[in-house]
Every structure is written in structure tokens, then in C-alpha cells.
Amino acid sequence: MLLSLSVQNYALIEQLNINFANQFATITGETGAGKSILLGALGLIMGNRSDLSSLKDKEKKCVVEASFEVSKYNLKWLFEANDLDYENTTIIRREILPSGKSRAFINDTPVNLSELQILAENLIDIHSQHQTRELEQQNYQISILDAIGSNSENLKEFLILLSDFKQKSKELEQAIADKNTLFTAQEYNSYLLNELIQVGLQPNEQADLEEELLSLNNSELISETLSKLVSSANEEQFGFINALKECKNAFHKIAPFSTSYSELYERLNSSLIELEDITDSSFNLVEKNVYNPERLEFISGRLQTIYDLQKKHQVSSIEDLIEIRNQLDEKVLLVDNLEEKINKLNAYLSAKTADLNATAKKITENRSKAIPIFIDKISSILFQLGMPDSQFKMELIPSNQFLSNGKDELELLFSANKGTSLGSFKKVASGGEMSRIMLAIKSVLADFSQLPTILFDEIDTGVSGEIAFKMGEIMSKMSANRQVFAITHLPQIASKGDAQYKVSKETIAENTISKIVKLNSEERIVEIAEMLSGKQITDSALTHAKTLLN
Structure with a gap:
């Protein structure tokens, strides 16, 4: 309070x-x-x-x-x-x-x-004379039945369910819109993805193929060069391997004489080892460097495929193509995921619809029970307020959609006098009647609320x-x-x-x-007397005021 x-x-x-x-x-x-x-x-x-x-x-x-x-x-x-x-x-x-x-x-x-x-x-509820128009608002009319029907907890549950239902419905609408947007490009994206998947691109593959192609195209020159190195190294009389070995042997004799000679000896030995390794590697490469026209044709075709794909997708490396392949895979997968999401949301909303309908049914049942209680109580109060012939008709009309307070619409009709047709408050009730009706409603609600x-x-x-x-x-x-x-x-x-x-x-x-x-008591008498007779307070007004207060 x-x-x-x-x-x-x-x-x-x-x-x-x-x-x-x-x-x-x-x-x-x-x-x-x-x-x-x-x-x-x-x-x-x-x-x-x-x-x-x-x-x-x-x-x-x-x-x-x-x-x-x-x-x-x-x-x-x-x-x-x-x-x-x-x-x-x-x-x-x-x-x-x-x-x-x-x-x-x-x-x-x-x-x-x-x-x-x-x-x-x-x-606090502040009700002014201008707020009688509330009676013409369906939500207010229904709230009267909800108060009488003790629908508070049901309405809370319904609102929680409805909020979740609306949120998931928006997610479903967005998922469907996204799917429709992506679906138009789905076929082309799938084609591009399959094309890249079939090619089977590998990281660094392009550089390796280009190097191998260069070697195959220059196979004869490579073989000649490598063979010349091997021959020069191993020639019996003038090969540089034998010459270096003789020098090494000579320095081996003088190495003990000075650290300078021993250092030269070690360097000669290291050089000999390196040249022997180079010669062996060259010999092995000569063995491997065999001209293969079939391999040359394959590599040329493979590289051309890669170049064509790079041109098609406007990129310059195989890594870029692999990234595009991954992106396309995500786009194609996204449509599949959206389809799955849509199915899950539809199933979820179907279950929530059942929950909402069940809760809305309980709300409707309580409202139906409240109607005769409300009409009986308000008619009794209006009888006291000089409206003995007032009539109310309240009918719940099922709605096909979820409203903010259930699935009911309400038709409330009123007549203040016998022989007059039932109609809306605005059409059939005077200002004084509206004031009495509103007071009667507030009085009824006072028994069912904690305000x-x-x-x-x-x-x-x-x-x-x-x-x-x-x-x-x-x-x-x-x-x-x-x-x-x-x-x-x-x-x-x-x-x-x-x-x-x-x-x-x-x-x-x-x-x-x-x-x-x-x-205080005396001031109240004077104030009420003034309300009765005006500024010129009469004895009769004072007497009447005392009577009213008593």
C-alpha cells in the first residue's frame, strides 16, 4: 500500500x-x-x-x-x-x-x-473517468475473466512457451530464406565442387610437376652434364678424384710437421669426400634421368588442367584452388545443414504447438468457468447501483492462431435497460452507466486480485x-x-x-x-457541507453533512 x-x-x-x-x-x-x-x-x-x-x-x-x-x-x-x-x-x-x-x-x-x-x-491502479474506454478493449475484457478464473500461472506458462515459439519460428523463417537463397546456386556450386574434387589437387603439387616437366624437357642436356661430371671425376689418368687423392696422400706425410699442414690435409680430405659424394649423386641421377614420353604427356596434361582451373576461378596458385574447394564444400554442406536444421525446427515447433494448445485449453476452460461468476457478481452490484435491468452476454470465440494471452477472442455485449438490444458499451451505455459499470468491475476484481x-x-x-x-x-x-x-x-x-x-x-x-x-472531524463536516451548499454554508447543509458522516 x-x-x-x-x-x-x-x-x-x-x-x-x-x-x-x-x-x-x-x-x-x-x-x-x-x-x-x-x-x-x-x-x-x-x-x-x-x-x-x-x-x-x-x-x-x-x-x-x-x-x-x-x-x-x-x-x-x-x-x-x-x-x-x-x-x-x-x-x-x-x-x-x-x-x-x-x-x-x-x-x-x-x-x-x-x-x-x-x-x-x-x-497501484489509477482509474480515471477517461479510462472507461478500457471496457471496449478485448484484452481488458479477457483480463477480467483471467483474474476471476485464476489464470495467472497458466498465462505465465503460455507466455514463456509463446516467446520460445515465436523465436524458433523466426529461426525457421530465416533458415528457409537462407536455404532458398543458397539453393539457387546449389547446382552450380555442386558442379564446381565435384570438378575440383575429381582433379584431386594436392598442396605443392603444381611446383613439383612444373619442376619434373622442366627436367623431362631437358633430359638429354641433363644426362650429358651429369655423365661428363662422372667421367671427369673417375678418368683413370686425369680424373680430379685421383688427382685429389694423390694430393691428400702427399699432405698426409707432411701434416705432422705443422698445424698449418694438418689443417690443409683435413680440408683436402673434406673436399675429397664431398667430390666423391657429388660424383655418386650425379651417377645416380644419370641412372634415374630416363626420358619418358608418357610421363611427359601426363604431366603436361595435368598442369594444363590446373592452369585452366586457375584461370576459371581467377587465382594463381594451387593453394587458392584448394581454398575455393573447401569454401564450395562448406556452401554445399550448408544447404544440407539448413535442411537438417529446418527439419529439427519443424519437429520442435510441432511439439511446442501441442504444449501451447494444451495450456491455451486450460486457460479457455478457466475463462469459461469465470463467465457465469462474473455476470452474477457484476449484475448484483449493478442492481445496487440502480441498474437492475442490466444484461451481459459474454462468449469466447476460438482463434486459429496464438494470441498474446491464449487462443480466445471475446464478444462482450451489454444492455442497460429492458427492451434495448445488446451492443457494445460505447453504443448502449451512457457516461454515468459506464462509471458504475467500471466501479462494479473493479469491485469484482478486488475479490480476485492482490493489488x-x-x-x-x-x-x-x-x-x-x-x-x-x-x-x-x-x-x-x-x-x-x-x-x-x-x-x-x-x-x-x-x-x-x-x-x-x-x-x-x-x-x-x-x-x-x-x-x-x-x-479532522470538524473540518470534514465543513468541507462536506460546502460540497452540499457551496461557499455559503447553511445550517441545513451542516446538519446534512453530519448525517452523511454518521
């Missing part, structure tokens, strides 16, 4: 601090005294947008702060879900700076407006006399389980409050300010 409200530098309010109790409180005052300002301040607490026009003094910041007792309303989950510190006495604060920037806090933790709105809608605080803003529009008295009684009865406020112009309703607050404004030194004060 709302414990206190503090307002600084807002509209006509310089400074306001007021406490409230868990009771039925009425708020009265002349037209233009500032009751709408009080609502505006509460609207900021509810998360409404702000602007600089709200500042009374444009050089100072505006601060609106409200404290709520929330221990009885099972809201810890909401605080945890929004990463907020939970306190049994929760404080909401809004600040509007002279720069125009607005800030919001819950228990001194900065929050954005959406987070503030989520919490505030669980703390801590409700504020009626001039819901008595269009009614007077005995009906207003009954409306006050109904609001007083509602306050047995919750805090109720009523902003009213009618003394019959004002007198029913456990407490009464008066909003007024006064001009001091050309400065107009609004204030709100709690009236």
Missing part, C-alpha cells in the same frame, strides 16, 4: 509531505485546486514521461518520492528478476533536472522507466444522490482488503471515507501554490 508521498517543485506544489493509512480515503477540493497535479505526481511514480513544464521553479530540480509497504504482496520475484534490492518498505523516486533529464530510482537503485512501470503496475492500492479519479461522473451513496459504500467495502482512494466531487462518496484529504490552492505574493491536508 502507499505509505507516503513527498513532492518538491512540481507544478503548483512547492513542498508536500503526506502520509496515508490502509483505509478508504477520499480526496476533495474545488475544480482547479490541484487534484490533477496530485495525479500527475503519482503518474511520475508510475513511470509516466516527464518534461520541463512540470517544474515550478525552472532553476531547481523536481523530486517526487513515494514509499510503499509491499511485504504482503509476493513481489520478491519481481525485484530479483530486475536485479533490484528488495525492501518491505520500497521507495520509488523520480527526479526531473533543470536540464530536462529525468532519473528514476527504486530503493536508491537507478532504473529505466520500463522497469519502473513493471513494478508500479503491481503496486495493494487502487485510486478512483472522479469515477462518480454522471451519478448523484442514492447511487453515489451506494458507490461510496462499494468503495468502502473494497477497502477491507486493500487501500482505496477516491477523488470525488460528491459529498455522498466523500463522507464514506475513513479519512478525507482536501486539495486547495492559494496565492501568496503573486505565487500560486497547491497543498493537500488531512481533515
Whole structure:
């Protein structure tokens, strides 16, 4: 419930601090005294947008702060879900700076407006005379049945399922779109991939083939060169191997005489070993270097295939072709993967559809059970409010698609009088009738909800006399389980409050300010008498006021 409200530098309010109790409180005052300002301040607490026009003094910041007792309303989950510190006495604060920037806090933790709105809608319901149009909105009508039918948990489950269903449906749409996009190029990509796979490209293959081709094309020259080296090395009389061996043997004799000679000996020995190895390698290469026209033809063809592929794909190396082959493989595989993903998503959505339908069925069943309860209760209340012949017709119409709150559409028809056709509220109900209907609905919902605080803003529009008295009684009865406020112009309703607050404004030194004060017993008599007879209070008005209060 709302414990206190503090307002600084807002509209006509310089400074306001007021406490409230868990009771039925009425708020009265002349037209233009500032009751709408009080609502505006509460609207900021509810998360409404702000602007600089709200500042009374444009050089100072505006601060609106409200404290709520929330221990009885099972809201810890909401605080945890929004990463907020939970306190049994929760404080909401809004600040509007002279720069125009607005800030919001819950228990001194900065929050954005959406987070503030989520919490505030669980703390207070502000119903103004202009909000009777809610009755014409199907979602609001269905929410009445959901409250009576205890559909809260079913709706939570349905929303979780629906959110997941919508997300997976989007993934399916995207997968299908991607598949269709890729499928147009799939055949050509598969052809290119198969062509590269059949060629069987290997890393460094091109360089090796080009080297082998060069050797085959120069086979005769290579053989001549290698043979000449082998022959020169091993010629019996003048071969350089034999000559080097003789030198080595000669240096072997003088090596012990000096380190310089021994070093030369070692170098000759190393050179001899290297030349012998070169000669052996050359001899082996001569043996291997056999002209092979079939191999030459194969290599030439193989290289031409590689060159053609490089030209086709506009690359210059076999490594680039291998990379293209890998990319094509991924593209072709992607289509296969998308097909598999689509099949899995279809299966998943089919299962979720079954879950959604099962939950929606439970929601519909509870709503169907709630319809006669609602009609019976609201008809009884409207009878008290002077509408004994009112009729309601509510019919659930199955929808073929999942809506945000199930699979039901609702047809709600109303008639206020006998002999008149059933129709929408807008067509068949007057302003006063709409006010009474809305109060009756709020009264019914009060028995099925845990909402801590409700504020009626001039819901008595269009009614007077005995009906207003009954409306006050109904609001007083509602306050047995919750805090109720009523902003009213009618003394019959004002007198029913456990407490009464008066909003007024006064001009001091050309400065107009609004204030709100709690009236004591004597002040209430005077205020209600003034509501009955105007500024010139008569004795009969005072007597009537005392009667109403008693």
C-alpha cells in the first residue's frame, strides 16, 4: 500500500509531505485546486514521461518520492528478476533536472522507466473517468475473466512457451530464406565442387610437376652434364678424384710437421669426400634421368588442367584452388545443414504447438468457468447501483492462431435497460452507466486480485444522490482488503471515507501554490457541507453533512 508521498517543485506544489493509512480515503477540493497535479505526481511514480513544464521553479530540480509497504504482496520475484534490492518498505523516486533529464530510482537503485512501470503496475491502479474506454478493449475484457478464473500461472506458462515459439519460428523463417537463397546456386556450386574434387589437387603439387616437366624437357642436356661430371671425376689418368687423392696422400706425410699442414690435409680430405659424394649423386641421377614420353604427356596434361582451373576461378596458385574447394564444400554442406536444421525446427515447433494448445485449453476452460461468476457478481452490484435491468452476454470465440494471452477472442455485449438490444458499451451505455459499470468491475476484481492500492479519479461522473451513496459504500467495502482512494466531487462518496484529504490552492505574493491536508472531524463536516451548499454554508447543509458522516 502507499505509505507516503513527498513532492518538491512540481507544478503548483512547492513542498508536500503526506502520509496515508490502509483505509478508504477520499480526496476533495474545488475544480482547479490541484487534484490533477496530485495525479500527475503519482503518474511520475508510475513511470509516466516527464518534461520541463512540470517544474515550478525552472532553476531547481523536481523530486517526487513515494514509499510503499509491499511485504504482503509476493513481489520478491519481481525485484530479483530486475536485479533490484528488495525492501518491505520500497521507495520509488523520480527526479526531473533543470536540464530536462529525468532519473528514476527504486530503493536508491537507478532504473529505466520500463522497469519502473513493471513494478508500479503491481503496486497501484489509477482509474480515471477517461479510462472507461478500457471496457471496449478485448484484452481488458479477457483480463477480467483471467483474474476471476485464476489464470495467472497458466498465462505465465503460455507466455514463456509463446516467446520460445515465436523465436524458433523466426529461426525457421530465416533458415528457409537462407536455404532458398543458397539453393539457387546449389547446382552450380555442386558442379564446381565435384570438378575440383575429381582433379584431386594436392598442396605443392603444381611446383613439383612444373619442376619434373622442366627436367623431362631437358633430359638429354641433363644426362650429358651429369655423365661428363662422372667421367671427369673417375678418368683413370686425369680424373680430379685421383688427382685429389694423390694430393691428400702427399699432405698426409707432411701434416705432422705443422698445424698449418694438418689443417690443409683435413680440408683436402673434406673436399675429397664431398667430390666423391657429388660424383655418386650425379651417377645416380644419370641412372634415374630416363626420358619418358608418357610421363611427359601426363604431366603436361595435368598442369594444363590446373592452369585452366586457375584461370576459371581467377587465382594463381594451387593453394587458392584448394581454398575455393573447401569454401564450395562448406556452401554445399550448408544447404544440407539448413535442411537438417529446418527439419529439427519443424519437429520442435510441432511439439511446442501441442504444449501451447494444451495450456491455451486450460486457460479457455478457466475463462469459461469465470463467465457465469462474473455476470452474477457484476449484475448484483449493478442492481445496487440502480441498474437492475442490466444484461451481459459474454462468449469466447476460438482463434486459429496464438494470441498474446491464449487462443480466445471475446464478444462482450451489454444492455442497460429492458427492451434495448445488446451492443457494445460505447453504443448502449451512457457516461454515468459506464462509471458504475467500471466501479462494479473493479469491485469484482478486488475479490480476485492482490493489488495493494487502487485510486478512483472522479469515477462518480454522471451519478448523484442514492447511487453515489451506494458507490461510496462499494468503495468502502473494497477497502477491507486493500487501500482505496477516491477523488470525488460528491459529498455522498466523500463522507464514506475513513479519512478525507482536501486539495486547495492559494496565492501568496503573486505565487500560486497547491497543498493537500488531512481533515479532522470538524473540518470534514465543513468541507462536506460546502460540497452540499457551496461557499455559503447553511445550517441545513451542516446538519446534512453530519448525517452523511454518521
